[in-house]
Amino acid sequence: MTQSSPQPLFWDEVVANAQKGHDSSEKRPFFSLAPMEAVTDTIFRRVVEKAGAPDVYFTEFTNASSMIHPKAKFSVQGRLAVAENETQPVAQIWGSRPEDIAGAAKLLPDMGYRAVDLNMGCPDPTVVKNGAGSDLIRHQDLAAQLVSAAKESGLPVSVKTRLGFYDPMEFRDWLPVILQQDVAVLTVHLRSRKEMSKAPAHFELIDEIVAMRDAIAPNTLLQINGDIKSRAEGEALAKAHPGVDGIMIGRGIFENPYAFEESPRQHTLEESIALLKLQLDLFDEVNATVTPKHFEALKRYFKIYLRGFAHASALRQMLMETHATDEVREVLDRELARVYAAVAADQHIYRDNAAASAEMAAATAAKLAREAAES
Numbered sequence: 001m002t003q004s005s006p007q008p009l010f011w012d013e014v015v016a017n018a019q020k021g022h023d024s025s026e027k028r029p030f031f032s033l034a035p036m037e038a039v040t041d042t043i044f045r046r047v048v049e050k051a052g053a054p055d056v057y058f059t060e061f062t063n064a065s066s067m068i069h070p071k072a073k074f075s076v077q078g079r080l081a082v083a084e085n086e087t088q089p090v091a092q093i094w095g096s097r098p099e100d101i102a103g104a105a106k107l108l109p110d111m112g113y114r115a116v117d118l119n120m121g122c123p124d125p126t127v128v129k130n131g132a133g134s135d136l137i138r139h140q141d142l143a144a145q146l147v148s149a150a151k152e153s154g155l156p157v158s159v160k161t162r163l164g165f166y167d168p169m170e171f172r173d174w175l176p177v178i179l180q181q182d183v184a185v186l187t188v189h190l191r192s193r194k195e196m197s198k199a200p201a202h203f204e205l206i207d208e209i210v211a212m213r214d215a216i217a218p219n220t221l222l223q224i225n226g227d228i229k230s231r232a233e234g235e236a237l238a239k240a241h242p243g244v245d246g247i248m249i250g251r252g253i254f255e256n257p258y259a260f261e262e263s264p265r266q267h268t269l270e271e272s273i274a275l276l277k278l279q280l281d282l283f284d285e286v287n288a289t290v291t292p293k294h295f296e297a298l299k300r301y302f303k304i305y306l307r308g309f310a311h312a313s314a315l316r317q318m319l320m321e322t323h324a325t326d327e328v329r330e331v332l333d334r335e336l337a338r339v340y341a342a343v344a345a346d347q348h349i350y351r352d353n354a355a356a357s358a359e360m361a362a363a364t365a366a367k368l369a370r371e372a373a374e375s
């Protein structure tokens, strides 16, 4: 027996918001920022919101056992921190013990969370050794028990998983197990665990997954993930596969902080520097008030904002030598006038998101047409 989901109001709102302002005859997918360990914390989510907001955000995955462990619970607090002025994300948790998942999920409503996501796709060997993440694809009864355990929180439960552990075609046995649990959303990263993030995402399987969802759990929203880089590309994909309800974007945000922008346009270097400065300010705020943050980890973001213009790599190089946010600000203050002048002289537009998005959408449409012709 599966427990029935509580009224998934959160997700109803997400779907309605994505449709807002658009003709109801044309279904619009919702877009989400993928959960990414050491990336999608309260700082980066707020920067993305400023650059071009998705409809939904996911936290980094957080270990359920740590959340309920008296000694460990403080060390994971930063992962689940949400600022007052940010859109409430979905909490993603992971684990392999139903009692831990239930205990952790029950803490979430008091923290302001309105939805919980279970990680059943992580390929990391430590997570797999713990019987969690993608290992649950090999332990399907336990996976079902974890969904029931999470439902004890009263929150709508979603699951993010992969197609299979060894082979993508395992999805035919695996996804029905999750769909039978009456989850609010099923997010499918279109690869097996073995494929890691190396093989191309299996877009060719989307229609079969949609049909499976329609047959087993028509009320479960289906979200697709893997290799989708921008809203335009996601819209093209959803148009080609109308049963898809949501599109999740992960690494695309590293290449383009404006990946979720509704009307893609050109962005100046100044705009991207402003995003970097926002990230620095929020880093200081969180470091001072929520949880200690490691400055070195901030460096991985520099490339997101500082790319594609004259002197970008030289400037990045200088920033890689810094040791504190104030040092970054000093380098920017010292170097930016020179960089802006060089960029102006080149008449270089920093990032033409409109052209790039149109190009990506055309490439996706061509790929889909090729696949349709082949099938």
Ligand SMILES: Cc1cc2nc3c(=O)[nH]c(=O)nc-3n(C[C@H](O)[C@H](O)[C@H](O)COP(=O)(O)O)c2cc1C
Pocket: 034, 035, 036, 037, 038, 039, 059, 060, 061, 092, 119, 121, 122, 160, 189, 197, 225, 226, 227, 228, 248, 249, 250, 251, 252
């Ligand atoms: C740095 C990084 C951290 C990730 N951390 C998580 C995580 O905490 N939870 C999760 O479900 N997936 C995680 N993923 C996987 C992504 O959510 C996503 O499924 C994957 O990157 C494929 O989507 P993409 O091609 O749009 O990037 C991570 C991926 C990256 C690159």
